[in-house]
Amino acid sequence: xxxxxxxxxxxxxxxxxxxxxxxxxxxxxxxxxxxxxxxxxxxxxxxxxxxxxxxxxxxxxxxxxxxxxxxxxxxxxxxxxxxxxxxxxxxxxxxxxxxxxxxxxxxxxxxxxxxxxxxxxxxxxxxxxxxxxxxxxxxxxxxxxxxxxxxxxxxxxxxxxxxxxxxxxxxxxxxxxxxxxxxxxxxxxxxxxxxxxxxxxxxxxxxxxxxxxxxxxxxxxxxxxxxxxxxxxxxxxxxxxxxxxxxxxxxx
Amino acid sequence: xxxxxxxxxxxxxxxxxxxxxxxxxxxxxxxxxxxxxxxxxxxxxxxxxxxxxxxxxxxxxxxxxxxxxxxxxxxxxxxxxxxxxxxxxxxxxxxxxxxxxxxxxxxxxxxxxxxxxxxxxxxxxxxxxxxxxxxxxxxxxxxxxxxxxxxxxxxxxxxxxxxxxxxxxxxxxxxxxxxxxxxxxxxxxxxxxxxxxxxxxxxxxxxxxxxxxxxxxxxxxxxxxxxxxxxxxxxxxxxxxxxxxxxxxxxx
Numbered sequence: 149x150x151x152x153x154x155x156x157x158x159x160x161x162x163x164x165x166x167x168x169x170x171x172x173x174x175x176x177x178x179x180x181x182x183x184x185x186x187x188x189x190x191x192x193x194x195x196x197x198x199x200x201x202x203x204x205x206x207x208x209x210x211x212x213x214x215x216x217x218x219x220x221x222x223x224x225x226x227x228x229x230x231x232x233x234x235x236x237x238x239x240x241x242x243x244x245x246x247x248x249x250x251x252x253x254x255x256x257x258x259x260x261x262x263x264x265x266x267x268x269x270x271x272x273x274x275x276x277x278x279x280x281x282x283x284x285x286x287x288x289x290x291x292x293x294x295x296x297x298x299x300x301x302x303x304x305x306x307x308x309x310x311x312x313x314x315x316x317x318x319x320x321x322x323x324x325x326x327x328x329x330x331x332x333x334x335x336x337x338x339x340x341x342x343x344x345x346x347x348x349x350x351x352x353x354x355x356x357x358x359x360x361x362x363x364x365x366x367x368x369x370x371x372x373x374x375x376x377x378x379x380x381x382x383x384x385x386x387x388x389x390x391x392x393x394x395x396x397x398x399x400x
Numbered sequence: 401x402x403x404x405x406x407x408x409x410x411x412x413x414x415x416x417x418x419x420x421x422x423x424x425x426x427x428x429x430x431x432x433x434x435x436x437x438x439x440x441x442x443x444x445x446x447x448x449x450x451x452x453x454x455x456x457x458x459x460x461x462x463x464x465x466x467x468x469x470x471x472x473x474x475x476x477x478x479x480x481x482x483x484x485x486x487x488x489x490x491x492x493x494x495x496x497x498x499x500x501x502x503x504x505x506x507x508x509x510x511x512x513x514x515x516x517x518x519x520x521x522x523x524x525x526x527x528x529x530x531x532x533x534x535x536x537x538x539x540x541x542x543x544x545x546x547x548x549x550x551x552x553x554x555x556x557x558x559x560x561x562x563x564x565x566x567x568x569x570x571x572x573x574x575x576x577x578x579x580x581x582x583x584x585x586x587x588x589x590x591x592x593x594x595x596x597x598x599x600x601x602x603x604x605x606x607x608x609x610x611x612x613x614x615x616x617x618x619x620x621x622x623x624x625x626x627x628x629x630x631x632x633x634x635x636x637x638x639x640x641x642x643x644x645x646x647x648x649x650x651x652x
Contacts, residue, residue: 172548183440184440184442185440186440186442187440188436188440188441189436189440190437190438260543260547262547262548262550262553264553268552269550271547271550274550275550276550281548282548283543283548285437285438285439285538285544287537288540288543291515291542295515296533296534297527298521298524298525298526299520301517301520303557303559303560304557306556307585308554308555362527372534374535376527376528
């Protein structure tokens with residue numbers, strides 16, 4: 149009987165003993181990309197040792213976990229949802245497993261948790277309570293767009309979405325132009341895909357022709373296209389980014 | 401004889417045929433990290449099909465290539481050096497292999513090429529000439545520090561090193577504080593390791609106690625430590641980051 153237990157324990161040793169910490173797991177940006185192309189294999193090994201997850205969307209997190217480790221038994225895992233509807237007071241209780249010595253994984257819908265997504269709230273609570281936080285390597289559309297733009301990587305700013313209100317929007321664009329000229333700071337922002345074409349058109353009309361615009365589309369996907377051109381060149385049209393997640397970068 | 405050649409060709413098919421493009425290969429941030437923990441295996445597969453490299457430092461690039469693919473024959477590869485001493489007019493000729501249909505890899509000393517490093521110049525030329533640029537996934541200390549800080553990932557700026565001149569330095573710090581308050585923009589910057597402790601001391605004396613400072617040190621290394629505390633807590637001392645590469649982040 150004792151021997152049998154010992155054997156069972158032996159079998160379980162490939163479920164790695166993972167130190168209690170908040171692990172931030174990036175996920176692929178594109179459905180079409182192979183995990184081996186966008187994530188270190190170490191991430192999947194680490195996942196095997198974690199039972200508690202804070203996720204932006206349960207369905208996509210389950211799909212990712214199954215892809216990362218086909219042998220995983222999803223039913224033994226616990227999922228807490230942290231999305232834009234979660235109220236701040238509900239975040240701290242999600243970290244309870246950490247207090248009991250269990251590791252927690254954070255998984256977003258796409259890309260790196262806590263960058264332009266709700267995971268940051270869980271990290272903030274973990275930091276406040278003195279828990280260890282471990283970021284893992286994976287695809288970030290912002291960083292990969294910056295790498296491939298040819299723009300200044302010594303100074304850059306990411307601003308999320310431009311304001312919708314037209315007055316605020318044009319003053320934001322003026323401010324970005326100033327920061328490019330005065331601080332040599334690359335300006336990075338995003339738009340919802342169905343508005344991408346309209347945004348490029350708008351930038352073509354609003355900004356000086358000698359500014360450079362990089363349009364970085366479907367990063368790591370099959371239709372990946374990262375093009376840096378002068379505003380005056382974009383003004384000529386001949387593009388269609390209406391269906392792909394896209395990052396925009398400005399510089400001179 | 402013909403058969404023999406055919407066999408030779410067969411043997412060479414595991415040297416993948418890689419499309420002509422400028423590939424940006426991240427490298428580990430720390431000597432102690434295993435490649436499987438910080439790089440997708442797809443990157444190494446891609447490396448096998450590339451003969452021409454633009455590198456920040458030949459010695460460290462060779463070491464990385466040997467680690468990524470122990471079977472690699474370094475002597476069959478060509479290396480062009482692109483570092484802070486390279487003059488701008490010497491960059492374009494480095495892309496000659498691309499015009500002849502051969503892929504080129506860009507390799508920095510640590511982290512992601514073209515982010516806070518000279519590779520950006522090669523990317524800018526490639527974009528200007530209309531060559532395809534492909535960023536690959538790997539560790540970025542800036543992005544990983546941001547993920548683990550718990551700070552705003554919807555709006556952030558990286559400023560490189562703070563100015564040395566004390567007047568410019570304190571006006572830069574004031575400006576960062578304003579951008580935190582007005583724009584909710586996370587402020588990210590770096591310092592040379594031997595000055596890290598002095599910088600934290602300086603920030604403790606200069607900035608309001610209720611600002612948050614995240615110190616992200618030795619990311620992916622054995623001494624990795626990412627701690628977010630109030631300035632008033634850092635002011636009490638009890639830290640030593642004098643020997644590890646460290647990223648600093650401010651937020652409120």
